Amino acid sequence: MKSFKKLLTSKSKTGVPESSFKFGGMASLITLDVVPSPEEDSQKLKKAFIGLGTDEDVIIEILGHRDANQRKKIRETYHQLHNETLIDGLNKEVSGDFGKAVILWTYDPCERDARLANEALKSKKKGVKHLEIIVEMSCASSPQHLVGVRKAYCDLFNSSLEEDILVSVPMPLRKILVGLVTSYRYDKEMVDKDVARLEANRIHESIKSKELAHDDVVYILSTRNFYQLRATFECYKEKHGSPIDEDIMKSGKGDLESLLKMVVLCIDSPEKHFAQVIGTSIIGLGTDEDSLTRAIISRAEIDMMKVKSEYLNIYKSSLDDAVIGDTSGDYRKFLITLLGGKI
Amino acid sequence: MKSFKKLLTSKSKTGVPESSFKFGGMASLITLDVVPSPEEDSQKLKKAFIGLGTDEDVIIEILGHRDANQRKKIRETYHQLHNETLIDGLNKEVSGDFGKAVILWTYDPCERDARLANEALKSKKKGVKHLEIIVEMSCASSPQHLVGVRKAYCDLFNSSLEEDILVSVPMPLRKILVGLVTSYRYDKEMVDKDVARLEANRIHESIKSKELAHDDVVYILSTRNFYQLRATFECYKEKHGSPIDEDIMKSGKGDLESLLKMVVLCIDSPEKHFAQVIGTSIIGLGTDEDSLTRAIISRAEIDMMKVKSEYLNIYKSSLDDAVIGDTSGDYRKFLITLLGGKI
Known part of the structure; x- marks a missing residue:
């Protein structure tokens, strides 16, 4: 590591280097041109929860077509209107893989990843597969997102993410992970x-x-x-x-x-990584729903169209078809909605 | 590092641990009960810049009594009204130690520290005294401030703070500093x-x-x-x-x-550290104005009252008197204003 000087090799039209986290048009999530007010969405969701049975279609129809900002407003409004958090409301009504997926999707993305990281660190699993989420938030996310996750982690768990890595992960994996989660990378295209x-x-x-x-x-x-x-x-x-x-x-x-x-x-290649996560979760005996859900929810509003194309490239079949073939019921409906499809 | 579990030992009245960065009433900066509008402040500043000579008293009177949020609004409004940044305006009008101090004070605190850190890393000085700013932002600031500095550093210098530490600071100091600047500490009172x-x-x-x-x-x-x-x-x-x-x-x-x-x-004890920085900058032959300015500007709206009391404790004399005795002119007026005094 002798020379650390930088040469600007790529600039946007304005002459300012571009952020590495602009994936214009690469999301699979379909949002509406005219979005209902958060009040309207909150009332409809509450109605879907009340009475005998839950109207899962309404939940999918609303939450499956709202981006992170819109979901944030719905969370805030729902809380104000109904004196319980939307997450608590959902928790009482949905369950199984569908429930897990909807709830993960409803959390603020930073809180979601903080919770997933905490779950991974507490799991006592062997190997490194369960640490994937920590690598993803450090190596396939923006520095702002990573810092947001660290903040959410401190707020939720009364310790920092690094402290929990130090206690849960053995050397030398610990050293790599602490280095990665503490990064705040220069977020523009600059290569020497x-x-x-x-x-x-x-x-x-x-x-x-x-x-x-x-x-x-x-x-x-x-x-x-x-x-x-x-x-x-x-x-x-x-x-x-x-x-x-x-x-x-x-x-x-x-x-x-x-x-x-x-x-x-x-x-x-984040898209190749996520294509492989989805491929591995589907192929073989049984389905690894947790990984499948995480991959789709993490990337649906970032670069899922690139993940799909990479999937086709690797597995010579469509990601959507694979998900349809390996899942069922409301879980399938919800994932396919996030993937931009209709069932 | 065997056990990393935590025991809650101190809680606020609400049962939630309190942030370590609440220094209620410990600022020396005196702000106004009725604050003029940012437009009014901007116009007065512009007037102070125009014509023969600069009206330093007006600059001190306005900026020396505005907190970080108020200064931010003045920066934004000044820029809109006068088609130049307030920093550029000041740069043309003020100079010397006074000029440096006013300009550092006018920057957003995160940008200020990013610039000071960059200056320190580029200085090629020997020893560790010049690295003090990097230790202060990592060990005597909130995690939010530290992350803000890292972001500002990337925005200003086309590389990350860590990258510049790696190239400018030799091992093993480098290892300590990279560890410190990448921290995001749990920000509440929690002791095991x-x-x-x-x-x-x-x-x-x-x-x-x-x-x-x-x-x-x-x-x-x-x-x-x-x-x-x-x-x-x-x-x-x-x-x-x-x-x-x-x-x-x-x-x-x-x-x-x-x-x-x-x-x-x-x-x-951040207050002891800053009391010593000020003491050392004043005592002996000549004054280290850069350190004196940095310490007062960094802590005037955080915990300067504690720094003063620690100063009295260590040096058996008043910090304000020491600053008055060792500085002069507008520089003195400005520092004393930030220290909550009148000249």
């Missing part, structure tokens, strides 16, 4: 090719000497902006012949290697 | 005495074995909340006989020891 080459070599050395959690590697992965890191991964492949994640997996089959592979993929 | 004892011992071991920048020490200092760390420092003194900062300084006289002493003091 010299730095990319230097740092690709530094990572190569670490892989060769099996020091994957070396300070330098952690600093590179947790301080560099996403464009810079993608350039580094490209330099790595050019210079050393194979993609960085392949070399990582060749160097060992432990949790550290799996975690780093996940990190590299999330940074290099 | 068992953890405090365990971690006091862990720090003691590191001091004994001269491994002051050990991962565990960095994790403790950069993830724990301030109340928890103060309890840890107290446990340290009880168990090991001397205050932690004394033991650090006994273990060596290098930059690492000086930096860690600064960190401990900032966390343990």
